[in-house]
């Protein structure tokens with residue numbers, strides 16, 4: 001597949017990071033799907049377990065297709081409280097509800113001419129689903145508290161880790177919306193069903209994260225690959241990627257050994273937490289090493305996530321560690337799209 005020159009398109013994403021790695025016939029089928037829908041505007045549904053690369057595939061469609069010069073916006077319908085979702089998507093006018101102290105431009109408007117990625121679409125409340133349906137059918141919407149109809153031209157890509165038709169039958173997804181978004185489906189099989197991809201993924205990740213951590217890992221013992229090949233990867237590529245990052249941090253020389261990998265029984269939320277925590281920490285580490293300054297908001301996010309992790313998700317205890325009020329932590333979590341319902345108040 002053609003690689004884009006990032007400088008020519010003013011993209012903020014690095015191509016390296018949205019390169020789809022793998023050679024199995026399953027992943028080739030995924031890439032074929034991407035190529036099929038690339039040039040058109042047909043809505044796409046991407047289905048796969050957590051960590052299989054749904055967002056990566058959505059970005060590949062956007063950044064390799066004709067909309068690449070415009071904005072790619074993602075919204076996780078499961079992470080945003082119901083009452084904020086409409087404003088996040090459609091925006092709001094000043095004074096339209098308590099707390100709306102200024103006008104807000106929503107993601108539908110920001111991704112005009114670009115792509116809107118509706119992650120975990122089935123978590124979207126039914127009333128909101130009706131509004132999205134209208135956007136797809138008529139390409140218009142109104143900001144919360146606004147009267148003017150706003151035209152938008154966005155490509156909608158949706159993702160789900162469940163079978164959408166089951167959700168229609170369970171009345172969680174509107175049938176009419178289902179038919180609108182599900183024009184083309186890309187299914188990403190779990191990693192355990194395409195183990196042929198593991199060696200290449202391992203090699204690329206070892207190189208990538210070795211370089212990032214300043215270690216040159218040039219030896220991967222056979223027993224290591226055997227161990228990685230025989231594990232079933234419930235957290236899929238994300239878990240593989242994180243296991244390698246952790247192993248590289250642990251090793252004291254240039255060799256990865258089987259004992260650098262141990263696979264705890266992690267739930268889905270734990271896996272997500274580890275992902276965001278580790279990526280934050282490595283951003284911070286890299287900036288410190290290079291003597292750079294980071295925006296305070298980024299530093300803040302890293303420590304908020306760290307405090308929540310250290311206190312096993314107890315918001316009050318995290319607030320105490322951070323030296324700020326509980327309601328401030330709560331608000332910042334909402335701003336960061338962290339689902340506060342998953343945490344102890």
Ligand SMILES: Nc1ncnc2c1ncn2[C@@H]1O[C@H](COP(=O)(O)OP(=O)(O)OP(=O)(O)O)[C@@H](O)[C@H]1O
Nearest residue numbers: 019020021022049050051052053054055056237238
């Ligand atoms: N084929 C692949 N090649 C390279 N990297 C991949 C591949 N698939 C996934 N990844 C990486 O794995 C991580 C998880 O992928 P992504 O966030 O797209 O998964 P997801 O399906 O959206 O997960 P979730 O359902 O938990 O949101 C990302 O860092 C992504 O870049």
Ligand SMILES: [Mg+2]
Nearest residue numbers: 051054055119
């Ligand atoms: Mg995702």
